[in-house]
Every structure is written in structure tokens, then in C-alpha cells.
Amino acid sequence: MRHVAIIGSGPAGYYTAEACQKTFGDAVRIDIIDRLPVPFGLIRSGVAPDHQSIKHVSRRYEAVALTDNVRFVGNVTIGDQVSIDELLDLYDAVVLATGAPADRPLDIPGAELPGVVGSAAFVGWYNGHPDHEALAPALDGPGAVVIGNGNVALDVARILAKTEAELAGSDIVAHALDGLRRHAINRVTILGRRGPHQIAMTPKELGELGQLERAAPRVDRADFPPVEADDALDPGQRKSVTLLREFAAHPAAKPIEIVFDFFARPLAIEGDGRVERVVVERTELDAEGRAQGTGDTYAVPAGLVVSCIGYRTSPIPGVPYDTRAGRFANDEGRIAPGLYAVGWARRGPTGTIGTNRPDGFLIAEHLAEDLPDDSGKTGRAGLDALLSARGVDVVTFRDWQLIDKAEIGRARAGAPREKFTSIETLLSARGEQ
Ligand SMILES: Cc1cc2nc3c(=O)[nH]c(=O)nc-3n(C[C@H](O)[C@H](O)[C@H](O)COP(=O)(O)OP(=O)(O)OC[C@H]3O[C@@H](n4cnc5c(N)ncnc54)[C@H](O)[C@@H]3O)c2cc1C
Secondary structure (H helix, E strand, O other): OEEEEEEOOOHHHHHHHHHHHHHHOOOEEEEEEEOOOOOOOHHHHOOOOOOHHHHOOHHHHHHHHOOOOEEEEEOOOEOOOEOHHHHHHHOOEEEEOOOOOEEOOOOOOOOOOOOEEEHHHHHHHHHOOHHHOOOOOOOOOOEEEEEOOEHHHHHHHHHHHOOOOOOOOOOOOHHHHHHHHOOOOOEEEEEOOOOHHHOEOOHHHHHHHOOOOOEEEEEOHHHOOOHHHHHHOOHHHHHHHHHHHHHHHOOOOOOEEEEEEOOEEEEEEEOOOOOOEEEEEEEEEOOOOOEEEEEEEEEEEOOEEEEOOOEEOOOOOOOOEEOOOOEEOOEOOEEEOOEEEOOHHHHOOOOOHHHHHHHHHHHHHHHHHHOOOOOOOOOHHHHHHHHHHOOOOOEOHHHHHHHHHHHHHOOOOOOOOOOOOOHHHHHHHHHOO
């Protein structure tokens, strides 16, 4: 028997469990340990609440979770309640699938002013992540600035722009819906250091901005290279750029403007006790395609700044960390004997949910090469003894099913669920049935 502990119950964790099942059949026991009392990582707390069809991927993880040789062990923080060395003593392999939950710091003067938030916090707030329940972002407008040119920036702009009716059928949490319902933001400016050809935005997410009830995108025609230059782009990117060109050609007048401010680098955030404006420098591309400041500056008024500039894996004591890359130091997923990394914790915050699947299979291949058939380690029995001795209140997959049922039961009409947003309410929801 092989005993595997996977730390993190997001896509990378479940794909790794699925790959281990396929590789070892019944000759493996897998514990998926998560610091939260709920599974599925960013599927629950990152993917936009109005993108329910994407969240359905969790059904696939549920099928893995409900098999006999996989267990969910929630409400247990590795590196805090249990150390990596302790896990390595108990399991043949420890696979870190802890994602990249920390915002990359926005390293400019004024970034610490009230009103400036990272996207992990802002997205976590509207998606019910217990860490960000108390965020209370400044929504009194009139301007909001979103820094970054990826899909997360689009998610943030879209959620700020949608009406309550447009958010019906989503699982946005009640406190966020309440705040957004009353917000006074009439302009969301998306800042990108480079131009339309360099965006990391996909056509589906961009296209949605053209369909909003009270908001319309605004793009400056002068930001585009000649249309023939689009031929060199890959098809997906060409589609995205074509959408931007359409937005530029057919500007619509609606109460909220979503302004794409390209070739714009934030230099500083200013305000008296809270953010009031972002000072921006106009850029141009050098021969290598890098953004270079031109010295031409201007201010964008803003009561809220959301930086969507990437994420970092949180370090865990005893695990080698690549500070520059912001993830665990690893060689194709191998960190040290018995210790592996997968998903965002291995390769950084890029790619789609599906990109984590081959990652999981790569780790299963490593395990097949590296692990003995039977090392005699105790695996889950040893973990249970340790957690019980420490008085840890463990959440099982059965408990999660009760929480799930309670959330679905209290949902608004038409909404898939009404999430509990604190650890306490999540834990007490186990007893509500
Ligand atoms: C805002 C946002 C929107 C996105 N939207 C989409 C989308 O629409 N479509 C798409 O394809 N992709 C989307 N993605 C990308 C997708 O969510 C990621 O590819 C995927 O979630 C990464 O999986 P992961 O398992 O590596 O990390 P995560 O999903 O972050 O899972 C990590 C898990 O580890 C747990 N954990 C962390 N530290 C510890 C610890 N010390 N002890 C125990 N547990 C721990 C966490 O609680 C979490 O459950 C989005 C990402 C973001 C940030």
C-alpha cells in the first residue's frame, strides 16, 4: 500500500488524486487535506460567481472524492497545525497543491492606502472566502481602477458593472451583493502597461463586456497597430483583439464606462487618508516588446483600486521556496525525497483549470517511479491519531455534503447557493441538518 497526502483540495489536488487512482488502482490511500472546511479551492472562491457552468467541474472532483481510497480532511492547516516533517513521517509522498493565494504586491508608493486591495482579497470577498469576509471595499465611487490586463481584471470589472438582475443565478455572497447594489461607481478604468496585442484576456470574458445592461466598454482606436498586424496573432488572441476593435468602433453610451487604458503604467497612488487617484505614466513598447515609460503622466480619479497583477504561493516552514518566482522551488514537481508540488504551487498562477490536469498526471508518474510498493508507513491512521491528540476539529467530505446542502437550502430564488462566509458558520452548518 502507498500512502499519499495531497495538501490542497483545488483542481490540482483532485486531478492528482484522480491520476494516482488511475496509476495505482486500489494500492493507494489518498488524504486530501485543506485548511478550509470546504473543498475545491479557487473553483469555489476564485472563479466568478456568474460563471456557474465553469464551477460545475467540481462535480468531477466530487466523483473522485466519493471513492473509497480518497478522503477529504478539511479545517487542517499544514505548516501550522501539522508540519511537513510530521507528514513525511506518516506518508510515502506529500504533494503540495496549495495554489497561490497571496496577491503579488503592488510595489508603488501609496499602495498601502485604504481603498487599495489585491484581487485575491476582492475576489475572495465577493466569493465568500473566510479570509476576506471583512474586507469592506470602498464602493462609493465615482471611479474604480483595475490594474492588470488578464481575465481576473475582466472578472473584477464585470462584477462591479453588473446589475443585481444580471447577478441573479450567481452564487455571489449576500454581503457583496448588498454592497454592489448600492455602489456609486460610474467608471471602471482597466490599466495595462502594454497594448491590445499583449493582453492576456480570452474572447469569452471580453465579449461579455459588450453585453452588459448598464455598462459599456470604451477603447481608443489610436491604441491599435494597423489591422494587418493581427494576422500574426494566434487565433484566440486575434479574436480578443477583434472584439476590442469592435468596442473601439462602436462605443455605446451607458451609465457605467469600462475604459481600457492601454500603454499606461501606474506610478503612484495618492489621496488624503484613502485613495483618491492613481498617477499613471504613458508607455510605449521597445524593440523587445517591453513597456518603457515616456515621462508623460496623468491622474485617474479612483476611490477603489484593485490590483490584478498575479499571485504568489504562501511559503510553508521547511519547504524550499523560490522567492523570485513566488512558488515552491521544484524540478518538474519534485521538491525533495517524498515531497512534491503540483498546480499553481508548482508552476505559478497561469493557465486554466484544465492545465492542472496534466500536472497531476506528471506527479503520479513521479510517484510510480519513486515510491516503494509498501513502505510500512501508517498514513491516515497516523494522521488521525496526531489530529485527535491535538484536538483538531476535522471536517470530512460527509460534513462538506451537509454544509453544501445547507448552503443550497438557504439560497435566494434562482441562485445555486448562499455561501457561509466564516469558518464558524461553515463549521456550525454541519449540524443544521
Ligand atoms: C479570480 C480567478 C478566477 C479564475 N477563473 C477561472 C476560470 O473562469 N476558468 C479557468 O479555467 N480558470 C480560472 N482560474 C484559474 C483556476 O482557478 C486555477 O487554475 C486553479 O484553481 C489552480 O488550482 P490549484 O489547485 O493549484 O490551486 P487552488 O485552486 O488555489 O487550491 C489550493 C487549495 O490549497 C488550500 N491550501 C492552501 N494552503 C494550505 C495549507 N497550508 N494547508 C492546507 N491547505 C492549504 C487552499 O485552501 C485551496 O483549497 C481563475 C483564477 C482566479 C484567481
